[in-house]
Amino acid sequence: xxxxxxxxxxxxxxxxxxxxxxxxxxxxxxxxxxxxxxxxxxxxxxxxxxxxxxxxxxxxxxxxxxxxxxxxxxxxxxxxxxxxxxxxxxxxxxxxxxxxxxxxxxxxxxxxxxxxxxxxxxxxxxxxxxxxxxxxxxxxxxxxxxxxxxxxxxxxxxxxxxxxxxxxxxxxxxxxxxxxxxxxxxxxxxxxxxxxxxxxxxxxxxxxxxxxxxxxxxxxxxxxxxxxxxxxxxxxxxxxxxxxxxxxxxxxxxxxxxxxxxxxxxxxxxxxxxxxxxxxxxxxxxxxxxxxxxxxxxxxxxxxxxxxxxxxxxxxxxxxxxxxxxxxxxxxxxxxxxxxxxxxxxxxxxxxxxxxxxxxxxxxxxxxxxxxxxxxxxxxxxxxxxxxxxxxxxxxxxxxxxxxxxxxxxxxxxxxxxxxxxxxxxxxxxxxxxxxxxxxxxxxxxx
Numbered sequence: 001x002x003x004x005x006x007x008x009x010x011x012x013x014x015x016x017x018x019x020x021x022x023x024x025x026x027x028x029x030x031x032x033x034x035x036x037x038x039x040x041x042x043x044x045x046x047x048x049x050x051x052x053x054x055x056x057x058x059x060x061x062x063x064x065x066x067x068x069x070x071x072x073x074x075x076x077x078x079x080x081x082x083x084x085x086x087x088x089x090x091x092x093x094x095x096x097x098x099x100x101x102x103x104x105x106x107x108x109x110x111x112x113x114x115x116x117x118x119x120x121x122x123x124x125x126x127x128x129x130x131x132x133x134x135x136x137x138x139x140x141x142x143x144x145x146x147x148x149x150x151x152x153x154x155x156x157x158x159x160x161x162x163x164x165x166x167x168x169x170x171x172x173x174x175x176x177x178x179x180x181x182x183x184x185x186x187x188x189x190x191x192x193x194x195x196x197x198x199x200x201x202x203x204x205x206x207x208x209x210x211x212x213x214x215x216x217x218x219x220x221x222x223x224x225x226x227x228x229x230x231x232x233x234x235x236x237x238x239x240x241x242x243x244x245x246x247x248x249x250x251x252x253x254x255x256x257x258x259x260x261x262x263x264x265x266x267x268x269x270x271x272x273x274x275x276x277x278x279x280x281x282x283x284x285x286x287x288x289x290x291x292x293x294x295x296x297x298x299x300x301x302x303x304x305x306x307x308x309x310x311x312x313x314x315x316x317x318x319x320x321x322x323x324x325x326x327x328x329x330x331x332x333x334x335x336x337x338x339x340x341x342x343x344x345x346x347x348x349x350x351x352x353x354x355x356x357x358x359x360x361x362x363x364x365x366x367x368x369x370x371x372x373x374x375x376x377x378x379x380x381x382x383x384x385x386x387x388x389x390x391x392x393x394x395x396x397x398x399x400x401x402x403x404x405x406x407x408x409x410x411x412x413x414x415x416x417x418x419x420x421x422x423x424x425x426x427x428x429x430x431x432x433x434x435x436x437x438x439x440x441x442x443x444x445x446x447x
Contacts, residue, residue, distance in 0.1 A: 003414050007341075010130035010406045014399060017129045021122040021402075022394045024048070028118040029391065030104055032096035032111040035151030035174065036163060038063045041094045041121075045148045048125050052132055054146075061169060061177040063094060063150045069131055071143035086142040086420040088409055089184070091192040091363075092124035093117040093152040093174070101387040114389035116195030116380055119397045121148060123193055126402025127409065140413035142420055145187065150174040152362055157217045157284045157322060158268065171440070172215065172322055173362035179369065180437060188424050189334065189412065190372035192363065193401040195391070198378035203346040203396060205376040206339055207330035208354030211260055212364055213288040214299055214443065215322035218244075218265075218306055222279040222315045224272075234277030238270055240315035241281045247305025254301065259294035260358050263287050263302055288360060290327060323440040328364035330354060331371035333423050334408070338373055341407035345400055368430040371423050377401040 001009065024044060033041050042063045049056040049067045056067035073085040095117060099105055102112035128146050131137040137144060151160070151174035160172040171177040178184060198205060220241050225234030248263055255261035265285035271278030287302055289295040303319055310317035339351055363374045379397025382388030391397045412420040431439065 003410060006134070006136055006410050006414075007407045009134045010136060010410065011403045013133040014126045014130040014402050014406065016133070017126065018395070018399050021126055022398050025118050025122040025391070025394070025398050028121065029113045032104070032106055032113045033094070034098065034109060034111045034156060035095040035153055036062045036160065036169065038094035038150055042148065045094070045121060045125070049146070052128055054128070054132070060183060061150055061174055061181060064174060064178065065148040066183065067128065067146040069128060069137040069144045069146065071137060072141065073143055086188045086413065086417045086424065087145060087186055088142060088412060088420070089145045089147050089187045089190040090124050090127045090405060090409075091147045091149055091190065092121035094121070094148055094150045095153050095174070097153045097385050098155055099385065099387055102389070103387065112387075114386055115153065115384050116389075116391070116397070117152065119195040119379065119391065120192060122398040123402040123405065124148065126399060127406045130402065130406040131409070136410065140410065141417040142413040144409060147178075147183070149178060151177070154215060154286070154324060154360075157215055158282065161217055161320060161322065173325060173365070175362040176323065176325075176365050176440075179365060179433060184366060184369060185433065187370055189420060190363075190366050190370055191334070191405055191408065193375050193377045193405065194361075195380050195397045195401075196376040196378065196384060197380045197382060198352075198376075201350060202352050203350040203378040203400075204342055205352040206335050206354045207328065207374040207376065208356055209290070210328035210357045210364060211262065211288040211290055211360050212292060212295060212327035213286040213324035213360045214295055215324045216285050216287070216299070216302065217320040217322060218283040218285065219318045220244075220281040220310060220315050221318065222277065222281070222313070224279040225277045227275045227277050231277055235279070235314045236277050237281040237315045238278040240309040240313040240317065241267060241283060242309070243312050244306040244309030244317070247308050248302055251301045251305060255298055256294065259289045259291060259298075260356070261287070261289045261294060261298045262358055263298065286324060286360075288358065290356065292326065321443050323443050325360045325362045326364040326368050328361060328374060329367055330373045331367075331423060331427065333419070334371060334373045337411045337419065338375060338404055338408045341411070342375075342400075342404040344407075345403055365436070369433065369436060370429070371427040375401075
């Protein structure tokens, strides 16, 4: 079997599971769960790992799962330096977002799969079936891990900060927590796709760069009083928060256009009762940007504005700094391989070149440690993270990306993994695991 025949065989195996994967993807779409709470979804993925007959582990960072496909060093590791046996991580994300108005939202939690993570999981499983049923998993010169990672969506900051303070997690993002736990210690390359809507005539947007961000959980402490009878005896924490928001708005003109700064706070608690002066007001916000230096500079301005609101009203302002996600940058050579393979499936003219996006993902953190890619593949319609988002082309959303990734894995691990080894040798990590954790710990220390 030559390389092209191997690709064709893997794609045929994925096609053999297409209807099963689409049905499971739609089932998960109909039962969304929020980060670090994805218990039903994890059970569904575990059942697929059992059906594959591969060793796997569960409960990684609360709900995560990891399976190891047969390979020359299935239980061992690469060294990330171009030696050893290369290991490629294929990832899917277990969680959903909060979108109560979505027609398929959970009526109790408001969770909804309006970001396509259900499709990511099917792509990951499709890769597994494509490599296993052809026997390629045991013949290629490298290893493949299937990773179902929790909590990519950076939501419910107060809840996750509570888990952190209880010692159940350290990081609010799932891949960050997996880095801390050592799950990427034996990973040399990483790959995943993200389902999205695409312009007419286009099917894929290749990954380029993206914003990173830091998170903030803000609490204003005022003083309760009867809102009608004695408002003068209180300290209005809601007014302090509103002034803090206006202070943020007053700083927006100081953000450089090239840094693509985004600040978008929400008030999660505005008081207790309408006839009591609000004394406990809570907010959550991101500060996003293209460069970490710009993000931290904007974060200082945001803190200054928030505290000014408290000073103006006599309230107190407590700001908890929370590590967000690092900016994303895709590996150029891995992008080239994926683009060529996807072009065979959907036509090269339908693929958009890399650009910059102002959203964020904890895949950016992984890319600071190992080379990786994160293309956006089509098959969805509507606006992401909104009630209009839906899967409209199951083949394009669930199946095609699995084929493009399995073809890229074959390219990377063919010929004694020459391509993988070359990429590994040329990649210069921004952080080691130790310096990465130390960087975020400095932010924790500032809380």
